[in-house]
Amino acid sequence: MAGRGRPRSFDRSVALGRAMETFWRRGYEATSMSDLTAAMGINSPSLYAAFGSKEKLFREAVELYAATEGAPITRALAEEPTAYDAVAAVLYVNARAYTDRERPTGCMIVLAATNTGDDVARDYLAGWRRSGVEQLRERLDRGVREGELPPDADTAGIAEFYTAVLQGMSVQARDGARREDVERIAQRALAAWEAVTGAGLQSSGSSTGAMSS
Structure with missing residues (x-):
């Protein structure tokens, strides 16, 4: 048939x-x-x-967004040598993506259903955002296992902090912020790394140098 x-x-x-x-x-x-x-x-x-x-x-559109726009983030979390480098890569890659004027600005998963009366769409994207926090926390947990972060590091809280920074960067980009403005937010969030994580800075320098070029 x-x-x-x-x-x-x-x-x-x-x-x-x-x-x-x-x-x-x-x-x-x-x-x-x-x-x-x-x-x-x-x-x-x-x-x-x-x-x-x-x-x-x-739902299919969100899945496509996650598979395409989210791919560099997944690679950064898997491939960067330290948790610091992974977070730096995530921040700077997104700063560039959020401010690309050839596409819609900001992050679809942050912005597409934040102010809506449709509970299904809002809850669906909230689930994706929680998944992003968990993915980042898992990378931070690896940093604890590898000795980069202290054994008692609050990896859930650290992941929530940097996710909040990313969400703010997304809103700033949608409001018209330039790439350099959003990158400055990323830079300042990274400057707080030691205070946020309780660890000394142990970057290989590979990500920050590449992202600032």
Whole structure:
């Protein structure tokens, strides 16, 4: 039966990417179905047939954002030699990404459903943000195991602090802050590393040098 239907006349992955940018720029609640169909170049029946509903489309768009825009962050947390370098990479990579004027500014996962009456969309993104905190905490826990951070370091609190910095950077970028302004926030947050973590600075210097170029 599935083979009898008319084939789709659009590229689903391209349409999803356009939907992602629309939700990213306008937010979940402010994005109408007409906004989506216009951006995706399809009609409403095709959208529903391919994606099911606005909510399901939004979820797929967020997953695409995490897989693409989030990939450099995942690599930094896995590959940077120290926890400091990993946090520095996350801050500076995001400072650049948030202020890229060729795309919507800020972070979709921070901004797309923070001020909405739709509990489902808001809770969905809150779950993604909690996952980001946990991912960062796990990298800090590795720093404890490797002796970079003290055994009693509050890795959950440290992760929450730097996540709050990232979220603030996202809002600043959406409000029009320049890359150098957002990078300055990152620089000052890193200057607080020893006070926040209770550890001495043990950076290899690889990330900060690369990010400031």
